[in-house]
Amino acid sequence: MSELGSTGYDIAVGTYEDALSMVGYTTPVRFGEIPVNIAMVRYFAAMVRDANAGYWDEDFAAREWGGCISPPAMLMTWVIPIEWKPGGALPMPLLTARVPLPGTTFVNASNETEFFRPIRVGDILNVTEELVEVSAQKRTAIGSGHFVTTCSTFRRHDGTLVARMTNVLFRFDPEAA
């Protein structure tokens, strides 16, 4: 599997026991580095081909929501660190990538999100992530590995709770074909 190379993320490697000892860990608050902005909202809506007036019509959105809103599916985007910074500061990877496990790669298994307030252009979100659970090794059609459950709480810059997300990611070694 040498051709697999890097995941593009610096994922932590360790044993299942290492991962278990991290369960319950909650990250410090991490702030999004860019505000929710209309350019990214429209580019995403164009990618999904979503004609929702809340993304495209400023007047409608101002009346209905107090401004253009973010597609709910962009929630995670608003807290993804910028790849490169002047001066060379390294981005902090998401918590799921920092859980030490043997698997060389991952795919997402499930995502459940509850939204409490609309996310509007101009908002700056912040997030805390908690490692909720790491499953024992399981064998699936694509390989053997562990299911990693994290819970992320998203707040607006004024402290208002906007969303809570539980994500399950499968960290695995691909099965040799």
Next chain:
Amino acid sequence: MIEGVDYNQRFFEDVEPGDELPRVDDDITYRRVIMNPATTWDYFPGHHDPEYARAQGQPTIYVNTMHVLGFADRVVSEWAGPRSFLVRRKVSTLKSVYAGDTMVGTGHVVGTRREEQDGYIRHLVDLELTVGNQHGDRCAAVTATVALPARQETGRSRLWW
């Protein structure tokens, strides 16, 4: 009003359990799979590097979770209208959607309920959706709850103002 933008609104009173959501078909070209890391900043290589995807045991690059969520949200919002608010959704991945596939969104109403929150009544609709592909495979199972405006509002609905 902007031409082509969706202003059609559904109201709570007009919804019945069993109502079908209009089916949405969407061709997922390589270009659009690549657009998705560009729009979501998710540069995991399975979404842009076919060689990496094959080493993972996948035939080629596949859309990321946020694209599947965005597609499911589009299927909901094209039915519910732009004054609806997504309260909750759960997406379980069953199979990847690959470059070259067609994503097919279908769904129906499971139930309706009124719920009090902060002294106001929310009008909620529970939905079940499937994101499939052109072969008829189920790629993602989705449950969602959306708040709709009511023709007869019993309280201020815009809690966020």
